[in-house]
Amino acid sequence: MQRSCPTFCFAKQNMTHPLRHSSSFCRSTGWSWLDFVRRRTVISREKSCSLLRGVSLPRGLSSSTEKLFLMSTSVNSTAAAVDPAAHFVSVLLPIRNEEAHIVQCLNSIQTNDWPADRMEIIVIDGMSSDRTRAIVSEMAQQDERIRLVDNSHGSVPFAMNIGIRAAKGDIIIRVDGHAEVTSTFIRHSVEQLVQRPECWCVGGPIESINETVIGKIIAAAMSCPVGVGNSRFRTGNFEGYVDTLAFGAYWKWVFDRVGMFDEELVRNQDDELNARILEQGGKIYLSPAIQSRYFPRTSLKKLWRQYYQYGVWRIRTLQKRGSARLRYLIPMVFVATAILFLALAVAFPGMRPLTAAFAAIYMAGLLAGAVMVSRRTGLAGLLVSPVVFAILHFSYGFGSLFGIIWFGFLRHTTLTHGLSR
Numbered sequence: 204m205q206r207s208c209p210t211f212c213f214a215k216q217n218m219t220h221p222l223r224h225s226s227s228f229c230r231s232t233g234w235s236w237l238d239f240v241r242r243r244t245v246i247s248r249e250k251s252c253s254l255l256r257g258v259s260l261p262r263g264l265s266s267s268t269e270k271l272f273l274m275s276t277s278v279n280s281t282a283a284a285v286d287p288a289a290h291f292v293s294v295l296l297p298i299r300n301e302e303a304h305i306v307q308c309l310n311s312i313q314t315n316d317w318p319a320d321r322m323e324i325i326v327i328d329g330m331s332s333d334r335t336r337a338i339v340s341e342m343a344q345q346d347e348r349i350r351l352v353d354n355s356h357g358s359v360p361f362a363m364n365i366g367i368r369a370a371k372g373d374i375i376i377r378v379d380g381h382a383e384v385t386s387t388f389i390r391h392s393v394e395q396l397v398q399r400p401e402c403w404c405v406g407g408p409i410e411s412i413n414e415t416v417i418g419k420i421i422a423a424a425m426s427c428p429v430g431v432g433n434s435r436f437r438t439g440n441f442e443g444y445v446d447t448l449a450f451g452a453y454w455k456w457v458f459d460r461v462g463m464f465d466e467e468l469v470r471n472q473d474d475e476l477n478a479r480i481l482e483q484g485g486k487i488y489l490s491p492a493i494q495s496r497y498f499p500r501t502s503l504k505k506l507w508r509q510y511y512q513y514g515v516w517r518i519r520t521l522q523k524r525g526s527a528r529l530r531y532l533i534p535m536v537f538v539a540t541a542i543l544f545l546a547l548a549v550a551f552p553g554m555r556p557l558t559a560a561f562a563a564i565y566m567a568g569l570l571a572g573a574v575m576v577s578r579r580t581g582l583a584g585l586l587v588s589p590v591v592f593a594i595l596h597f598s599y600g601f602g603s604l605f606g607i608i609w610f611g612f613l614r615h616t617t618l619t620h621g622l623s624r
Contacts, residue, residue: 297362403485407493429572514602538600
């Protein structure tokens with residue numbers, strides 16, 4: 204005799220506060236809190252009871268297998284609500300000099316469980332000087348879904364606009380060449396767009412990973428609040444509406460509504476586009492079901508360069524949009540304050556204790572972050588991550604200060620950077 208599954212009946216009774224009885228639920232079912240949270244990311248609380256009511260479990264399943272069975276059942280139930288035949292997906296890869304990661308990136312997209320005849324992969328290459336183009340061309344010969352398109356301008360916003368104009372799909376998904384996506388990435392992206400009509404863009408958290416010791420520490424620091432503040436898509440552990448995210452899925456009509464990517468912005472062009480979406484009344488949703496992995500820079504020098512450019516172009520983005528989230532301005536304010544304290548300590552010896560106190564507070568914050576990073580990277584992370592945090596803070600802050608001078612006082616509208624990673 205098969206057993207019916209009543210475990211999620213509490214959802215109907217407590218729909219407005221679905222986490223209220225989570226502790227007792229976990230005790231009664233044997234699930235861990237992590238099981239509970241993962242389960243919540245697969246299926247919305249509004250549909251959890253209706254989808255799982257009446258699900259029957261086969262005989263002889265262990266408790267752990269039961270949990271996996273319930274999860275897979277809910278995934279299949281949710282997927283049934285989206286008809287793949289109704290949507291064609293165009294995955295756009297704006298790349299340049301990505302020979303180290305492009306194969307695994309494309310492989311992860313190719314092996315997605317979205318129907319192969321309902322998707323295309325457009326690789327927009329910024330005239331790579333390494334073997335990237337040759338690698339993509341070879342893979343395109345083996346998979347007709349892959350197309351290689353030239354981007355003579357080199358930068359990401361030009362690449363995205365070229366890809367959008369060439370795309371056949373009604374859904375556009377961006378994936379960077381130094382990233383990998385899970386096998387359900389496309390399907391979950393489409394599901395979230397279809398099931399949330401108020402959303403014009405959806406995406407998920409990115410897990411920063413790497414292979415070298417320094418790379419792993421950088422990756423861990425970029426997933427830590429001490430390093431990146433409350434950037435939801437980097438720190439994870441969040442589901443809901445956000446102001447921006449990485450590797451977003453957009454309805455193609457959104458670009459007719461709000462315009463294309465701003466080709467003037469070498470950096471932060473996705474943040475600026477997402478700001479326009481919010482201004483026009485659209486929503487952006489972050490779902491933990493949409494998962495990807497990102498390979499950050501592998502050296503401290505490259506990390507400094509990356510975040511310095513982010514800081515510079517944040518000012519130009521601020522000029523265009525007229526406002527910015529507080530987290531984008533904190534590094535600039537911090538660096539300006541540090542410079543002020545240092546100048547006061549030099550000019551007025553009586554200010555040195557106050558300057559020392561400011562430095563001590565900052566060092567305490569770095570140490571707290573180092574402890575968090577060390578849980579993933581061990582002793583090396585404890586010792587090196589304070590340097591990584593300082594690079595993230597100071598490079599972004601100095602970049603923003605330079606941006607004020609360059610874009611503000613000198614009234615320039617563009618700035619040429621090297622485009623390689």
